[in-house]
Amino acid sequence: MSIISEEGKKTLTSFSDWVSANSPDIPAEVVYPPKKDDHGHGHDDHGHDDHGDAHCDAHEEAHEEAHEELRSSAYEALHASDAPPAAPAAVTAQPKEKETVTEEGPMTERTFVRTLGAGYRLIAAVCGVLLAIILLVTVAFLPRFGSAENPALNEVSRRYLEEGLTDTGAVNTVAGMILDYRAFDTLGESIVLFTATVTVIFLLQQSRRKNDEARALEEEDLQQGVRSLPARVVIGIAFPFAMLYGIYVVLNGHLSPGGGFSGGTILGGTLILAHLAFGEQYTQRFATITRCTGILSVALLVYMGLKSYSVLTGANGMESMVPLGTPGSIFSAGLIFPLNICVGLVVACTMFTLYSLFTKWKA
Amino acid sequence: MTFFEIMLLLFLIACAISIFFIKRLVNAVVVFMSYSAIMAVLWLSLESPDLAITEAAVGCGITTLLFILALKKVNALKEDGEADRDEHNI
Structure with a gap:
């Protein structure tokens, strides 16, 4: 039992490391409150899917309490996709104009990426099939393995x-x-x-x-x-x-x-x-x-x-x-x-x- | 070519193709490692034990360790990392 709780603490500390690496002004102790009730509270607030958001929630809560402004743009981009359905407290607490920016930006970007992705997959499939055909034809012309007329046997x-x-x-x-x-x-x-x-x-x-x-x-x-x-x-x-x-x-x-x-x-x-x-x-x-x-x-x-x-x-x-x-x-x-x-x-x-x-x- | 070698070759091709369709990167690394292990046995059956030893040590050992270390460093070993990746369709 004690080993398991240790393990949990370990993952949390490593995650808070990541946070403090992204926003260096926050000391590591403030970012990471390892209390149980904090975690439970966070879980009630956002209806995330259940896997692996133990770190996520505790981290969001702590971050909100500590410094909202210091939230790095990289972190925002990572979690912007989760934000609209779940509406976590961290996003609603932000200023209005910032919210509209984060709402609009990823949507158009995402549709663009999706259309690009479809074309990209088609091109990739065609290229892959062509390459496979070229290689197979080449292999058909190779000399037999171990035969005496091999050019390698010089x-x-x-x-x-x-x-x-x-x-x-x-x-x-x-x-x-x-x-x-x-x-x-x-x-x-x-x-x-x-x-x-x-x-x-x-x-x-x-x-x-x-x-x-x-x-x-x-x-x-x-x-x-x-x-x-x-x-x-x-x-x-x-x-x-x-x-x-x-x-x-x-x-x-x-x-x-x-x-x-x-x-x-x-x-x-x-x-x-x-x-x-x-x-x-x-x-x-x-x-x-x-x-x-x-x-x-x-x-x-x-x-x-x-x-x-x-x-x-x-x-x-x-x-x-x-x-x-x-x-x-x-x-x-x-x-x-x-x-x-x-x-x-x-x-x-x-x-x-x-x-x-x-x-x-x-x- | 013996039956054993044909089976190995078929398994090699299956490994190579299945890496495309594996969503979790850790599983892909493990399949890649098994590809190397099969390749090592095939080198041995082609009578090149030098290559077999190197393939086993580099392909199965070092490459897998470095891949898993890299995945750990970018936090891709955790479950939520996987969800993010599916979202962005990479």
Whole structure:
């Protein structure tokens, strides 16, 4: 019982956060009165449909009592469509001329949108059918899967399959391709991830400084993780095994299917799960945003350095100082092993940084 | 092509088409996730386990988590968010 009421309070606080974010002059305590009778009163006043207006009503009442004038235009537009049939107290309390504006504006807009929507749907249907036909016709002209006359079965793939083991030393030919023959391509992909992380940090870190009071309420939820006990137990059991599997996939990339990208994604996803279940308090012991960004940058630089070395030696016909080793053992395949670790770290840190930045961000 | 693969392909197409007609975004995300899971099994049956692992990790794992996080951030996980969306016909 106590858990349920806690849950209700939690949703209310988060909603009032949203309100105070929209109209920053109201302090969070005034906006949100968590009393039962307030809520009941609001329910009698407007005959909304029943689902989910617990937050809505309490919020409207509180807002009316506090500051009518501060009602933001975005909120008004959102609820203008509900207003005419229900006639809530908040709208009637407003000045007359403002009311006429809100009555007239959305109506014409809505009819316009509706006519536009009909035409848009027709165009969308025609475009979709046309695209489907074009794609199906194209598929009909594709060569049969696995046939010997395939254009994909040319000298390039034959060379990769026949000489790949002696060239790169990797048992897993795919790893040999993406981290040796085409490592430049993989470098580009890693840089794309790095750029995405940097962009997200630039975009979201500024808004993090705003409305600290409103954030403090949600902070608790973020720090503790989810309340659901089964989720915590299952994630707690699965977390070390998933982590271990991710590390295995990264380290064994040159021997078995997998490699930096897939293993890094598993690691990042596992970190995200831990963050989800046990909150920031738990994950910041081993993975903070600054630490992850540092690891990301260092891994990318190491990748660039290693690849520059192999490009230098390869282009000048020099013998690489890194031995290829015996195929099949863990320390083999030359530079592929460290490169896999670098890519795995880049991907895992990117995933986790993006997730934790987005969870901290408040609109 | 085995019977199993044909069933998977049919289910894949059903998933892809049904995403259009799902009103609740959370359900659409879950169907999208199942699409990725089927695709991962299909990659495995096409003998490309590398792609299968990546598809399972990215398609089922990360994408779903990010989608649900985004939905939570725009308050679309709540019921009234759904009502608003139907009203505006988006």
